[in-house]
Amino acid sequence: MMPQARHSALARRRPALPLVHAVILVLLAAPLTAQETSEHLAPPPEDDPASRYMKPTTLGLRLTPEIAGAMSRKIVENMSREYELSPDQAASIENIFQQRLMRFAHENEKTGQRMIEFMMATMIENDGRFPRDKAQEFAKMAKPMLPNLKQLVSDIGADVGKEMSMSQRLRFTGDMTKAAAGITIFETRMKRWEEGTVGENANPFWDPSEKDPSAVQTDSGEDPNEHPDLKRARLEVERWSLWEVNIDGEWPEYVKRAGEYYEFDEKQKTAAEAILKQCQERAGAIKSPEWTDRVKKNRIARRLTRRSRDEIREGPVAFALDQEYERLRRPLQELDAEFKRRIDELPDARQRAAAKDAARQMLSDRGMQEPPI
Structure with a gap:
């Protein structure tokens, strides 16, 4: 297979995400409207100077046709590469997205406004997470919008599909299925939230309890004696730092991508899976409960130092914690390098040369001279 053709084939095999991105953008687009009187704040007395400004602003950020057009162009840029759209197709599809986004925003602006205001206040106050009572309230707000969101995906799919060839439409249908699945996941999450099943560190776009039932918020799980600063640092570490x-x-995805890049045969795929399993077992041995506890305590302490005096925040204490953290991570990092090296040793000379040629061609097509590969 010629390098350019091979590169095109690899590109087509990549998961196509523009429609999933579109759904996320729509969720954010609907609330961008002029602000109206908040239902959460009682209007202040007109004769109270101290309360004169303690009310929502009258004007706010709106979703304009220009903003919707810019969003649509970004979506269609990705689609043009994925589906090899002609300029005429791209222009028509861009117009479809812009029209549909604007219509959805207008028809859902009041619900969207309440949702985004509530979400922003909740996430700012709670460091990006939703406590259970706030999650339940948000889920009730979201319920009226969900049927409209499903209809939006359906309408976009029908309108865009009419502008495509049969082969383009077949691939596009698969992406629309992914977009619809994303809406279904969100809908299921909102149902769980309304019932009070909310994960620790959850927000509207991610809830760890969906994969780990033990991560559900419980009344008995709160320690009333836990210092607020410690709780905040612990939650931040549990949400972000442990990743x-x-x-x-990330190794299974690396095996998948390496197989696509080098075009592994069945024997090579089997060998790659064996390497993956072996290295995962070794990683599990490194990440013992004691090791995980030490990493967690180290990162919590480091988070706390960042809110302390300068000599602690950026001085010897911080340096010692970071050094210890790197020492704890080093066995995993070394194993990671070994794993990837062993996977990269599986292709033969022909596969390696063809893969590099395809990568060079991709960089060259994007204007890079003398790609360093």
Whole structure:
């Protein structure tokens, strides 16, 4: 297979996400409207100077045709590469997205306004997470919008499909299925939230309890004696920092991508899976409960130092914590490098040369001279 053709084939096999991105943009687009009187704040007495400004602003950020047009162009840029759209197709599809986004925003502006205001206040106050009572209230707000969101995806799919060839439409249908699945996941999450099943560190776009039932918020799980600063640091670490040591969680995707890049045969795929399993077992041995606890305590302490005096925040204490953290991570990082090296040793010379040629061609097509590959 010629390098350019091979590159095109690889590109077509990549998961197409423009429609999923579109759904996310729509969720954010609907609330961008002029602000009206908030239902959460009682209007202040007109004769109270101190309360004169304690009310929602009259004007706010709106979703304009220009903003919707810019969003649509970005979506269609991705689609043009994915589906090899002609300029005429791209222009028509861009117009479809712009029209549909604007219509959806106008028809859902009041619900969207309440949702975005409530979401922003809740996430700012709670460091990006939703406590259970706030999650339940948000879910009730979202319920009226969900049927309209499903209809939006359906309408976009029908309108865009009419502008495509049969082969383009077949691939596009698969992406629309992914977009619809994303809406279904969100709808299921809102149902769980309304019933009070909310994960620790959850927000409208992510809830760990969907994959780990033990992560559900419970009344008995709160320690009334836990210092507020410690609680905040702990939640931040549980939500973000521990992902930094989830290196082995990314390995299955690396195996998949390497197989596509080098075009592994069945024997090579089997060998790659064996390497993956072996390295995952070794990673599990490194990440013992004791090791995980030490990493967690280290990162919590580091978070707390960032809210302390300068000599603690950026002085010897911070340096010592960071050094210890790197020491704890080093065995995983070394195993990560070994894993990827072993996977990259599986292709033969022909596969390696063809893959590099395809990568060079991609960089060259995007204007890079003498790609360093």
